[in-house]
Amino acid sequence: MNWDWQVFCKDTIDGNMVPRCFGGAGDITYLDWLLSAWGWTISVSLLALLVALVLGSIMGILRTAPHRGLVLLGNAWTELFRNIPLLVQIFLWYHVVPALIPPLRGVPSFLLVVLGLGLFTSARISEQVRAGIQSLTGGQRMAGLAMGFTLPQTYRYVLLPMAFRIVIPPLTSESMNIVKNSAVAFAVSISELTLFALQAQEETSRGIEIYLAVTGLYFITAFAINRVLHFVEQRVRVPGMIGGGG
Amino acid sequence: MLNLDFAFFTPAVVSGYVLKGFVFSLQLTAIAMLGGIALGTVLALMRLSSKPWLTLPAAGYVNTMRSVPLVMVILWFFLLIPLVIGRPLGAEMSAIITFTLFEAAYYSEIMRAGIQSVARGQVAAGYALGMSYGQTMRLVVLPQAFRNMLPVLLTQTIILFQDTSLVYAIGAYDLLKGFEVAGKNFNRPVETYLVAAVLYFIISFSLSMLVRKLQQRIAIIR
Amino acid sequence: MPMIEMKNVSKWYGEFQVLAECSTQVEKGEVIVVCGPSGSGKSTLIKCVNGLEPFQQGEVIINGISVGDPKTDLPKLRARVGMVFQHFELFPHMSITENLSIAQVKVLGRGPDEARERGLKLLDRVGLRSQADKFPGQLSGGQQQRVAIARALSMDPICMLFDEPTSALDPEMINEVLDVMVELAQEGMTMMVVTHEMGFARKVAHRVVFMDQGRIVEDDKKEAFFGSPRSERAQQFLSKILHH
Numbered sequence: 001m002n003w004d005w006q007v008f009c010k011d012t013i014d015g016n017m018v019p020r021c022f023g024g025a026g027d028i029t030y031l032d033w034l035l036s037a038w039g040w041t042i043s044v045s046l047l048a049l050l051v052a053l054v055l056g057s058i059m060g061i062l063r064t065a066p067h068r069g070l071v072l073l074g075n076a077w078t079e080l081f082r083n084i085p086l087l088v089q090i091f092l093w094y095h096v097v098p099a100l101i102p103p104l105r106g107v108p109s110f111l112l113v114v115l116g117l118g119l120f121t122s123a124r125i126s127e128q129v130r131a132g133i134q135s136l137t138g139g140q141r142m143a144g145l146a147m148g149f150t151l152p153q154t155y156r157y158v159l160l161p162m163a164f165r166i167v168i169p170p171l172t173s174e175s176m177n178i179v180k181n182s183a184v185a186f187a188v189s190i191s192e193l194t195l196f197a198l199q200a201q202e203e204t205s206r207g208i209e210i211y212l213a214v215t216g217l218y219f220i221t222a223f224a225i226n227r228v229l230h231f232v233e234q235r236v237r238v239p240g241m242i243g244g245g246g
Numbered sequence: 247m248l249n250l251d252f253a254f255f256t257p258a259v260v261s262g263y264v265l266k267g268f269v270f271s272l273q274l275t276a277i278a279m280l281g282g283i284a285l286g287t288v289l290a291l292m293r294l295s296s297k298p299w300l301t302l303p304a305a306g307y308v309n310t311m312r313s314v315p316l317v318m319v320i321l322w323f324f325l326l327i328p329l330v331i332g333r334p335l336g337a338e339m340s341a342i343i344t345f346t347l348f349e350a351a352y353y354s355e356i357m358r359a360g361i362q363s364v365a366r367g368q369v370a371a372g373y374a375l376g377m378s379y380g381q382t383m384r385l386v387v388l389p390q391a392f393r394n395m396l397p398v399l400l401t402q403t404i405i406l407f408q409d410t411s412l413v414y415a416i417g418a419y420d421l422l423k424g425f426e427v428a429g430k431n432f433n434r435p436v437e438t439y440l441v442a443a444v445l446y447f448i449i450s451f452s453l454s455m456l457v458r459k460l461q462q463r464i465a466i467i468r
Numbered sequence: 469m470p471m472i473e474m475k476n477v478s479k480w481y482g483e484f485q486v487l488a489e490c491s492t493q494v495e496k497g498e499v500i501v502v503c504g505p506s507g508s509g510k511s512t513l514i515k516c517v518n519g520l521e522p523f524q525q526g527e528v529i530i531n532g533i534s535v536g537d538p539k540t541d542l543p544k545l546r547a548r549v550g551m552v553f554q555h556f557e558l559f560p561h562m563s564i565t566e567n568l569s570i571a572q573v574k575v576l577g578r579g580p581d582e583a584r585e586r587g588l589k590l591l592d593r594v595g596l597r598s599q600a601d602k603f604p605g606q607l608s609g610g611q612q613q614r615v616a617i618a619r620a621l622s623m624d625p626i627c628m629l630f631d632e633p634t635s636a637l638d639p640e641m642i643n644e645v646l647d648v649m650v651e652l653a654q655e656g657m658t659m660m661v662v663t664h665e666m667g668f669a670r671k672v673a674h675r676v677v678f679m680d681q682g683r684i685v686e687d688d689k690k691e692a693f694f695g696s697p698r699s700e701r702a703q704q705f706l707s708k709i710l711h712h
Contacts, residue, residue, distance in 0.1 A: 088442055099436045143559070146546055146551035148544065148547025182315075218313075
């Protein structure tokens with residue numbers, strides 16, 4: 001087969017080749033579109049990751065609290081968002097939630113997708129945070145309390161600093177998953193990479209080149225997140241622990 | 247506040263729109279699970295062999311599949327299969343092939359961990375009894391690996407079942423599609439999506455409860 | 469008024485009774501050793517003293533304050549009761565100095581410099597000044613346990629609880645920890661010590677409490693306990709432990 005990478009230099013409206021590949025003054029090439037779609041993928045992923053980390057951590061912590069009601073709340077949250085397919089959850093946020101809660105009607109679909117993807121992922125993160133805290137021996141909790149720390153202080157100074165170090169590796173893979181899972185946003189017309197792939201493939205019939213570029217950008221994004229978190233993992237290593245420096 | 251009205255969900259509507267999609271989702275899940283586990287086991291054995299010409303392709307395959315979004319994998323296969331076989335293939339058939347090959351990558355990682363969980367002495371014991379490599383694997387190692395990993399394999403299958411909804415990208419008629427079409431035809435999208443979510447939840451949740459029970463039982467037997 | 473007073477403390481895990489009407493007391497400046505076979509409830513008993521383990525019946529009173537009373541500010545009470553654990557339980561992500569100062573700063577509200585000074589002084593006392601900037605994972609078990617004792621002392625406790633402080637240690641490290649404890653006892657610290665180290669008991673204990681199956685079977689002056697324990701279980705236990 002023959003490649004035609006120049007497809008990215010074409011204008012998206014008239015299909016003419018644009019010199020230097022970047023459109024200007026109102027013209028958009030497929031390359032321009034691809035990069036903007038990449039921007040949407042990155043924005044959706046990072047914002048959803050933020051939502052997922054905050055809510056997932058809170059729910060994970062609640063599930064380890066010595067209080068039946070809080071544990072129940074954390075468990076229910078996790079089961080709810082873990083057992084409905086992501087795409088269905090995205091549809092719920094897009095079609096159902098605004099219909100049931102009128103004030104949400106004006107919210108841009110971008111934010112709804114961020115919420116949907118974020119809550120879906122928060123269930124997985126809550127599972128990891130819970131496991132991380134429970135992997136610490138009960139003695140650490142007791143030692144904190146015995147020093148006169150209140151329960152929140154024991155979490156803040158004793159349990160969470162270690163638990164978060166332990167869960168960085170699974171959190172890394174979950175963060176890479178969020179980039180991959182952000183692809184479902186195409187279904188509610190967010191102009192991200194997968195929607196670009198579908199539409200540009202249709203318009204140009206150069207599916208392989210388009211898909212290769214999109215797949216490559218997903219890969220680069222996930223890999224970048226992996227490197228950043230790997231760096232964090234190295235930085236917070238505890239001397240004297242397994243795998244720790246010094 | 248919107249008035250929800252589920253009255254249009256008559257048995258006729260269910261069997262006319264939803265059932266067909268439901269059957270396909272279950273078929274897709276079952277085939278991709280069985281095919282994926284079979285292929286995944288082969289991939290796992292390849293990765294655990296000592297020959298680079300077996301390890302490298304298997305590792306490359308698994309890592310590639312795992313680093314691409316499933317939706318993109320679905321689109322890739324939908325684009326490539328017709329080019330390879332020279333004629334168009336329906337979305338449903340394409341989905342079955344895609345999911346089998348895609349899930350194989352995930353099942354293979356589970357099987358690899360399962361095989362590694364079997365004590366090394368077991369392999370030695372198999373050889374000591376005069377068994378060949380194939381016999382040792384088939385009769386000694388794999389049965390134990392399957393048992394150890396059964397809960398994880400089933401958990402992956404629950405994820406697979408949820409992921410089948412992504413065939414939306416190529417327009418295959420699955421459970422979610424069934425609900426969506428019904429919702430459009432009766433102009434009741436809110437209700438249909440709600441019911442779809444509840445149904446998916448009930449199925450996935452009860453399956454994961456079963457897996458948890460199974461896990462406890464296996465833990466006791468061990 | 470005794471420093472620690474336990475009155476008829478009972479505790480159940482579901483149907484299973486782990487403590488049955490345990491009563492004893494520790495006077496100010498007194499050292500008592502609690503011993504007994506494993507599963508006898510001694511670790512649970514000592515954790516009831518500062519409320520780490522809740523109990524369903526009875527009363528524990530420390531320096532006039534009831535531990536089981538829901539109105540009691542438990543963190544405030546625990547801050548004054550030092551505790552040393554079997555597995556040291558230093559905070560692995562903090563340096564030794566931070567381990568010694570964190571609770572002084574966050575619980576007692578001391579300034580960071582003051583807390584650090586106090587911590588270093590206590591490190592000196594347990595002979596580990598040179599390890600101040602290391603992390604727990606870089607120390608031997610015996611060193612970690614000495615740091616743990618210093619950490620408890622940094623809070624200026626009115627009494628100290630030891631929960632099998634030497635049972636997780638390699639034999640050659642046991643004495644370095646016991647030496648610190650003996651010194652502490654001789655200085656007049658009020659101590660309740662769960663241990664099988666009968667040498668320690670003979671040397672500094674005033675009284676010995678023997679537990680079996682969740683009950684306090686013997687509660688005697690040291691001399692009486694080692695002279696002729698009244699119960700058969702305690703005799704068996706002693707002969708096992710002493711002939712090892």
